[in-house]
Amino acid sequence: MAVTRTLTIDSLGACQGISYQNGRIFLYGDREVGMIREFKLKGDSLTYINKEYKLTTNGQDVINHPTGIAYNGTGPTFMGNSIRLNKEGTKWKAVIYYIDWKGLLKTGTLDGNLINTIDDDACIQGTRPEYVKYNNKWYVATADYGNNSNEVRLYDPETLKTASKTSEKGVLYKKFTCTAWVQNLHWIASKNVLVLIQNQKEGRMWRFTYVDLKKSMETGTQQVIKEINIDEKQDELEGFSFLGDAGKGIAVSSSRKNNVTFTNTSW
Secondary structure, eight states: OOOEEOOOOOOSEEEEEEEETTTEEEEEEEESSSEEEEEEEEEEEEEEEEEEEEEETTTSSSSEEEEEEEEOSSSSSEEEEEEETTTTTEEEEEEEEEEHHHHHHHHSSSSEEEEEEETTTTOOOOOEEEEETTTTTEEEEEEEESSSSOOEEEOOOOHTOSSSSSTTTTEEEEEEOOSSOEEEEEEEETEEEEEEEEEEEEEEEEEEEEEEEEHHHHHHHHHHHEEEEETTSSSSSEEEEEEESSSEEEESSSSSSSSSEEEEEOO
């Protein structure tokens, strides 16, 4: 993985992630409210297309710290929210929201588009939902951020969407242990590879860990294909997505400046 270009995208607050959906690019962050902005790829830059979606109901902030969008175009769409309960950052509440994605994009808010709120009490610290495919079935994967007993967990999306909490029977399918400081997940469908988007230490420095999902599920611990540290980047990596194939990608950080970075990956 090589960094090819870094630019500044404003009005996101601290950018928390990127979702690439069939040519559409969504960046989400925690401005005065949780929000999403839509962009178009033009050459080696992003152009804002004047579409903003606020994660509010009745004007009130709901998903104030968005930490993942699980979208696959066919199943239910989920968003994560990791809520810090104390200033030390030792206590967290993790929530997964089942949302009407098409409705959100149409109306611009969660009003009428928030279908279910699920307490992710099966987590250890935080939630960051992403669709993965395992044994020809879609699951919603999520992971922990901390440095103790981290796991990647797979939830059944059909059970998850009607649950009140993830500890309910039938929600958690399987899990495996992983390394610390996972900020987000990215699934490479063409390669059956899951990328753990991580910090090398808490809140700082970039790490991408490519894991074999099938082997990790079978052994119960992450099976690493390649771990890549990008030491030239010292800020807080938050999200990453390849753009259609596994070559060109975009990484985002929480910095106010130089927060969007284009990468190129050779296999």
